[in-house]
Amino acid sequence: QSSDSQQHGQTLEKAGILNKTKISENGKRLRKNWAHSWTVLHGGILTFHKDPKFAPAGNAHKTNQIVPEFTVELRGATVHWATKDKSSKKNVLELKTRHGSEYLVQYDTESIITDWHKVIVETIRQLDVE
Ligand code: I3S
Numbered sequence: 001q002s003s004d005s006q007q008h009g010q011t012l013e014k015a016g017i018l019n020k021t022k023i024s025e026n027g028k029r030l031r032k033n034w035a036h037s038w039t040v041l042h043g044g045i046l047t048f049h050k051d052p053k054f055a056p057a058g059n060a061h062k063t064n065q066i067v068p069e070f071t072v073e074l075r076g077a078t079v080h081w082a083t084k085d086k087s088s089k090k091n092v093l094e095l096k097t098r099h100g101s102e103y104l105v106q107y108d109t110e111s112i113i114t115d116w117h118k119v120i121v122e123t124i125r126q127l128d129v130e
Helices: 110-129
Strands: 006-008 011-024 035-042 044-051 068-073 078-081 092-096 102-106
Touching: 011 110, 035 110, 078 110, 092 110, 102 110
Parallel strands: none
Antiparallel strands: 006 011, 011 035, 011 102, 035 044, 044 068, 078 092, 092 102
């Protein structure tokens, strides 16, 4: 378990910046749209937030700029290292939900993505035995 993830009851918590793209929804292929995302794991749900760079300018209060974009329920999901044909990027994880949505999650620093891999695998395992 990494130092920046914590055990709370049965589920792990972690947060950080990752590069992500959704690649399919309900089995339907989507065009990739890689973007950095503040990513939060809490209560078995992974939430990717919109990149604040693309938040609408103007009235937005600083604290309101971090807006959820995708929420991914990890119960019944699978995660594995993506094969080369999925992306030319390095350190890419492929996350599939039980509803048939797929995400690629990537970060150049190997230790960062390896920590996320561990915490996602462990969360899926814990949700499975509950
Ligand atoms: O799987 P693809 O279609 O080769 O993914 C690349 C494209 O999404 C590309 O954008 P355009 O659709 O505008 O060409 C992105 O810039 C690339 O990053 C995508 O490939 P990688 O290998 O980086 O996942």
